[in-house]
Amino acid sequence: MSPHKHHPLTNPAINILWRSSFDVETKVFVGQGVLSRIATVVGPGTKCLLLRQPREKNEAMETISRELSKQGNEFFEMVLPDGEACKSSNTLLSVWQKLQELGFGRDDAIVALGGGALSDLSGFVAGTYLRGINLIIIPTTLLAQVDAAIGGKTAINLTFGKNLAGLFYFPKAILVETGMLATLPARQLSSGLAEVIKYAMLEQTIAAETEYRAGPVSLLELLENELTDQNIHLNPICDGVITSSIKMKLAVVAKDPLEAGLRRSLNLGHTLGHALEQASNFALTHGEAVAIGLVFVTGLSSRLGHLDPGAVKQVEKLLTRVGLPIRVPASLKFADIKKSLLHDKKRQKDEIRLVLPTDRLGKVDYSYRMDNKELSEQIAAFLEASV
Ligand SMILES: NC(=O)c1ccc[n+]([C@@H]2O[C@H](COP(=O)([O-])OP(=O)(O)OC[C@H]3O[C@@H](n4cnc5c(N)ncnc54)[C@H](O)[C@@H]3O)[C@@H](O)[C@H]2O)c1
Numbered sequence: 001m002s003p004h005k006h007h008p009l010t011n012p013a014i015n016i017l018w019r020s021s022f023d024v025e026t027k028v029f030v031g032q033g034v035l036s037r038i039a040t041v042v043g044p045g046t047k048c049l050l051l052r053q054p055r056e057k058n059e060a061m062e063t064i065s066r067e068l069s070k071q072g073n074e075f076f077e078m079v080l081p082d083g084e085a086c087k088s089s090n091t092l093l094s095v096w097q098k099l100q101e102l103g104f105g106r107d108d109a110i111v112a113l114g115g116g117a118l119s120d121l122s123g124f125v126a127g128t129y130l131r132g133i134n135l136i137i138i139p140t141t142l143l144a145q146v147d148a149a150i151g152g153k154t155a156i157n158l159t160f161g162k163n164l165a166g167l168f169y170f171p172k173a174i175l176v177e178t179g180m181l182a183t184l185p186a187r188q189l190s191s192g193l194a195e196v197i198k199y200a201m202l203e204q205t206i207a208a209e210t211e212y213r214a215g216p217v218s219l220l221e222l223l224e225n226e227l228t229d230q231n232i233h234l235n236p237i238c239d240g241v242i243t244s245s246i247k248m249k250l251a252v253v254a255k256d257p258l259e260a261g262l263r264r265s266l267n268l269g270h271t272l273g274h275a276l277e278q279a280s281n282f283a284l285t286h287g288e289a290v291a292i293g294l295v296f297v298t299g300l301s302s303r304l305g306h307l308d309p310g311a312v313k314q315v316e317k318l319l320t321r322v323g324l325p326i327r328v329p330a331s332l333k334f335a336d337i338k339k340s341l342l343h344d345k346k347r348q349k350d351e352i353r354l355v356l357p358t359d360r361l362g363k364v365d366y367s368y369r370m371d372n373k374e375l376s377e378q379i380a381a382f383l384e385a386s387v
Pocket of ligand 1: 053054055082083084087114115116117118120140141142143144147148149150151152153154155162163180181182183184185188191
């Protein structure tokens with residue numbers, strides 16, 4: 001695990017005790033070495049099934065099994081398919097089957113060690129087996145640490161699309177071991193940073209509408225001043241940045257669990273982002289697509305007179321610095337992007353709801369409505385400018 005010291009501007013490793021409006025308490029630990037807390041969150045006498053990705057055995061897996069066996073927990077492992085293949089009904093069935101064979105009861109626990117695909121599947125399994133057994137998530141990608149593992153959304157994919165079956169289910173604990181980012185490929189680090197930059201662009205709105213409190217230096221300034229590339233795991237601000245992102249998401253989800261208002265703000269950059277991800281047939285990672293989406297909405301807002309034009313350059317500079325794209329790849333066709341937009345869940349009849357940065361970076365309007373035709377024209381203009 002990579003050594004990095006805590007930055008004076010940011011928090012040290014944190015403990016958050018978060019109670020959702022579903023009245024579930026989730027303990028969240030962030031930092032290096034938090035994995036050693038696994039035994040305390042699982043408790044003695046609990047059987048554990050570790051669900052993991054088919055990667056080589058590593059220090060994290062050894063720490064988990066060592067700590068649990070010290071406490072005398074019965075411990076089992078199951079290796080699931082990698083990436084999206086993990087979120088299939090076949091995998092779901094095979095894990096249900098395994099839990100039955102092992103005689104798991106309600107007080108036993110699933111420990112999910114992996115990226116967002118694995119935590120989505122694990123949450124679905126844990127929420128449905130016996131109508132809910134204990135779940136501990138150990139997210140191993142940056143995207144999962146700041147987003148996918150946080151907020152209670154679980155999902156599997158169906159034949160006709162991604163995330164078509166799911167439920168809200170909250171884990172008992174989330175252990176965010178930041179040292180695990182050391183083995184993550186650069187492209188995955190960049191992808192996770194797109195979501196972090198999104199949080200930075202929401203911070204003031206979230207602080208104004210929830211219990212989240214920004215630090216003396218805004219997340220945006222911190223990233224602009226301290227982050228020179230995507231290697232956040234080598235940067236002293238790492239734990240603080242991840243902590244702030246998690247706190248923002250938890251605060252938003254606590255205020256609006258079912259996405260009736262404020263939670264929509266988390267879709268900043270995602271309207272065009274999702275359409276690009278689909279039109280590229282997932283050749284663009286989620287974060288890469290969101291990055292382009294962030295540039296689009298920032299530019300749109302400045303053209304509409306809601307934001308200083310300098311903000312666009314500011315966002316572009318930060319995204320570029322961490323290895324993210326800021327223009328639509330020439331290989332993507334407008335017709336395909338438009339087709340994907342038609343399936344957007346935020347679309348209503350003739351208009352679509354957009355999250356628009358307003359006033360200054362850090363603030364958004366999450367109820368902005370735009371005529372579908374105008375949005376298409378704006379996207380077409382953005383594509384033209386991308387060439
Ligand atoms: N539930 C939610 O709220 C939510 C939010 C955002 C995304 N998601 C979902 O998350 C998924 C994407 O998550 P992801 O980006 O983490 O992708 P992923 O889970 O597919 O992981 C990406 C790759 O990284 C590898 N990997 C994981 N940890 C590693 C590590 N520490 N070192 C080296 N390699 C590692 C994995 O084996 C995999 O090949 C999508 O299915 C998406 O729908 C869910």
